[in-house]
Amino acid sequence: MAGKIHENLNISKAIFREIDADDPNAESTVIESLCMNCGENGITRIFLTKIPYYKDIMLMSFECEHCNYQNNEIQSAGKIEEKGIKIKLSINSKSDINRQVVKSDYTSICIPHLDFEIPSQSQKGEITTVEGIINRAIVGLQHDQDCRKQIDTKAAEQIEQFINKLHDLMNVDEPFIILLEDISGNTTVQNPKAPQKDEECEVHLFRRTMQQNHILGIYSENEDTILQSINEDEYTLEEIEGEIITFKTNCPECNAVCETNMKMTKIPYFKEVVIMATVCEICGHKTNEVKSGSGIEPEGIKIQITVNAKEDFSRDLLKSETCHMNIPELDLEIGPATLGGRFTTVEGIIISIKDQLASSTTLIGDTADSNIVKKMNNFITQLDKILHENKKITLILDDPAGNSYVQSLSDIGCDDKLKITKYTRTFEQNEELGLNDMKVENY
Incomplete structure (x- = not known):
């Protein structure tokens, strides 16, 4: 983002508590930020809101009155999802091209029809549409075209031809597919038929590799610390069953340290399950989760x-x-x-x-x-x-x-x-x- 927020502002805690995502009349928070275009101080507005059928997000808008530079950015206001997400969207009509898309910094976009790809982390997260994604690609390719025509005519002609193909996509002259992959799991595409199933959109979740976890700043040492806190007393399976074990973790909403209660219990005529409940005393967030205690079944x-x-x-x-x-x-x-x-x-x-x-x-x-x-x-x-x-x-x-x-x-x-x-x-x-x-x- 062009406006760099001062480091002494603890946005994740102080600002989030001032803004109520469920309040339609909630006001944005305004802070002074350094403009990376001219070096003067500009204004960054931060607003915590909720996207329908999705999750809480943080909208940031920067404007510099000295050079008139503007920039907008979206970031997830929640935790990184446990799995990455792959979305395959079929574009068959103009209505499909107008679908809203929420994408994070880690979203890669591919249009196989043109063998065209926008790599992960090459663009900031934003709320846009399929048409907006294509249009942004066109604007990027058109940048410096005048200079390119003077230096390398052949390359400029090839880029111009490709830009025309992108324009054809926006006209939906023929159906095509767009693929979105996000290792953070914070990308979604609007379902105009909600809550019914979206026949034109396929969504698949996947487990991240160790390298992808490292890109997101997730390291196994953190997991080892949590596991160590659970295993310090060397519980046996018989001792764990029926007992409530408490260990410290981070709140998925405000990231404050809170406690998670875990209990292993047996469902009659079925199997053992692990029930976990987390309550954050700082922000009041509560979560309940059930996981299998015996792994994945053969079928x-x-x-x-x-x-x-x-x-x-x-x-x-x-x-x-x-x-x-x-x-x-x-x-x-x-x-x-x-x-x-x-x-x-x-x-x-x-x-x-x-x-x-x-x-x-x-x-x-x-x-x-x-x-x-x-x-x-x-x-x-x-x-x-x-x-x-x-x-x-x-x-x-x-x-x-x-x-x-x-x-x-x-x-x-x-x-x-x-x-x-x-x-x-x-x-x-x-x-x-x-x-x-x-x-x-x-x-």
Whole structure:
């Protein structure tokens, strides 16, 4: 960013506490910053806000009244995601070219149709559109074209031809694909059909390599410190089970030191799981998470449950952090990262879906779309009818890791409303779980 923020300002703590992301009337914070263009002091405005269906972000806008230089930047206001993200978007019409895109500093963009790539960390994070990404590439290629025509006519002609091809893409003369890859996991593309599935957009999560973790400033020494704090007393499995273990960690919101409580417990007729809860006394942030205590199963599992009576809502349900959920009657699909790992009931998971969608409908400023808000409110109303009127639905959990579970109401096997199917994972699913590169021979 052109305006360098003074080092003595602790933005991550002091400013964030002054700005309420849920308050539409919240004001931006203004500070003096050094303009890297002319060296004079300019003004940087910082605003913490929430992108609908996404997360909290920090918007920064710099303006210098001495040279009129302006610059805008976006940064994630939350933690780095546990996995990186790959997005494959098919552009078939002008409406697709107008989709909003949130990308971080670590997002690489590729258009295979033209063999064109924008490398990671070559551009700052921003809120833009697919058209904006292409237009920015055109502006960059046009820079110094006049001088290039005088020095190297052939290179200038080739660049001009390529610029024309980019203009053709913006006209969508023919369908094309754009690929976005972000090792920080903080990139997203607008779904105009939300909360229904976006047929034109494919999203895959992947485990970062050690080198990619180092690019993000994540080193194994930090993990070893946490593990050491857990293992100092040399707990055995029998001692851990049923006991609550407390260890220090960093808050994912304000990065302050807080405590995480961890407990290993056994789900009847299933397996052991680890339940973790974190509460930050500084900012009040709370998180709950459930992880499998016995690793990845040899096969994936698909659970289908028909819900149309009161007893169905009270079934215990474990959704792991790798589980996809689907309600065909509502044309609703939920990825594994949306709700994370949860141990709850069928009613509890539906309430969590409703709460997640309700909190995502806070459309701010010029981004407000009355049609989307109306559509989302109608969808939330349908979820209310399911909860209060016992409207029949089918809840499907698809977990490639095989670590999800729904309680059966029968003493032996599955009851007539519950169907469990095990399947062999695909190469892509193994890749997402990090199994293809795992070497276990001769250990």
